[in-house]
Amino acid sequence: MPIDLKNKSVLVTGASRGIGFGIAEGFANAGADLAILADDEAIHDAAAKLTRACGRSIRAFVCDITNKGAVAGVFSEFAKLDVLVNNAGLELITPLDDPSDEVDATFARIMDINVRGTWNVTRAALPLLKPGAGIINTASVWSKSAVGEFAAYIASKHAVVGLTRTFARELGPRGINVNAVCPGWVRTVASLRSASAMAERSGRSDADIFADVAATQCLPGLMEPSDVAGLYLFLASDLAANITGQAIGVDRGEFLG
Numbered sequence: 100m101p102i103d104l105k106n107k108s109v110l111v112t113g114a115s116r117g118i119g120f121g122i123a124e125g126f127a128n129a130g131a132d133l134a135i136l137a138d139d140e141a142i143h144d145a146a147a148k149l150t151r152a153c154g155r156s157i158r159a160f161v162c163d164i165t166n167k168g169a170v171a172g173v174f175s176e177f178a179k180l181d182v183l184v185n186n187a188g189l190e191l192i193t194p195l196d197d198p199s200d201e202v203d204a205t206f207a208r209i210m211d212i213n214v215r216g217t218w219n220v221t222r223a224a225l226p227l228l229k230p231g232a233g234i235i236n237t238a239s240v241w242s243k244s245a246v247g248e249f250a251a252y253i254a255s256k257h258a259v260v261g262l263t264r265t266f267a268r269e270l271g272p273r274g275i276n277v278n279a280v281c282p283g284w285v286r287t288v289a290s291l292r293s294a295s296a297m298a299e300r301s302g303r304s305d306a307d308i309f310a311d312v313a314a315t316q317c318l319p320g321l322m323e324p325s326d327v328a329g330l331y332l333f334l335a336s337d338l339a340a341n342i343t344g345q346a347i348g349v350d351r352g353e354f355l356g
Contacts, residue, residue: 102332105130108180109335112164112220113187115141117287118237121324122184122331127153129332134158136173137187164216170223180227182335185217185259186237190289192296193251206251213255217262230274235334236263238279240350248300249293256281260346267344276343278334283350284312285322317352 109126113119114135123135127149135146135157146159160173164187174180189212191205217236228234241249242256263279270277284290294308301308313319327349333339334347348354 102129102336102338104182104332104335106132107182107335108132108134108177109182109184110134110136110177110180110224111184111186112136113237115139115145117289118282118285118324118327119184119186120145121326121328122186123149123157124152124325125328125332126182126184126335127155127157131182131335134160134177136160136162136164138163164220165211167219167223170219174223174227177227179229180224181229181232183221183224183228183232183234184237184331184335185220185234187216187220188213188237188255190249190252190293192248192293192300194248194300195250209251210255210258213252214258214262217259221262221266228270228273228275231340232274233276233278233335233339234263234266234270235331236260236277236279238263238281238346240281240283240348240354242279242281242346243348243354243356246297248297263346264344271343276334276339278339278342278344279346280327280330280334281346281348281350281354282327283316283322283348283353284309285324285327287324290321312353315353316350317355320351322349322351 109131111123114123115137142159146157149157162169162173189209193206238259239256241253242260245253267277298305298308
């Protein structure tokens with residue numbers, strides 16, 4: 100059954116590529132009044148592509164979500180917001196045994212974007228969210244499990260689930276739903292980069308890493324960004340009116356629990 104989101108105002112962060120773009124494309128196709136945000140100029144190309152595809156104007160904002168002032172400036176452009184998708188995030192390897200200052204800086208930046216950035220955006224959006232609105236946070240299959248050498252990313256995504264549950268408690272009395280989506284392995288620049296880093300550190304090939312991934316999944320194969328968009332659309336719709344505080348996996352059965 101197609102999900103119709105006409106007349107719903109939606110913002111998707113981290114939407115210049117990858118999962119974020121796939122989510123944005125899903126909302127555009129569902130008729131939403133869509134705006135997209137990222138910290139790079141490629142967001143304008145993404146908006147132009149979506150505008151051509153759906154025949155409606157898609158707004159684009161360049162914003163570093165760790166900058167509270169910049170975030171406030173974005174939300175000053177909105178009259179209302181029905182759905183906030185906190186998708187912006189950074190995924191990089193941070194080995195514990197790497198003694199470099201660079202890995203410390205990477206750890207801090209990942210936590211800053213994935214945790215504080217989600218906090219900043221949600222706080223700024225809150226005055227626009229009325230009863231019936233929804234917040235959807237992008238977590239990860241690794242928010243329910245862990246692998247070695249990705250401490251910052253995994254800790255940050257566990258934190259996103261914690262924020263989701265806390266926000267659901269706080270905002271439930273206001274009639275606002277808050278949920279998290281936990282994607283598994285999706286074919287994106289970030290996931291391919293992570294697989295290559297894992298392969299290099301272990302002296303194996305990228306193909307070996309993806310063979311390991313396939314072995315953990317009930318359904319084999321790598322997902323494409325568009326494959327995860329359906330859950331976001333469902334959670335944004337009236338069909339999910341009674342669902343809140345949940346962290347729901349789209350991972351081809353990688354994590355069972």
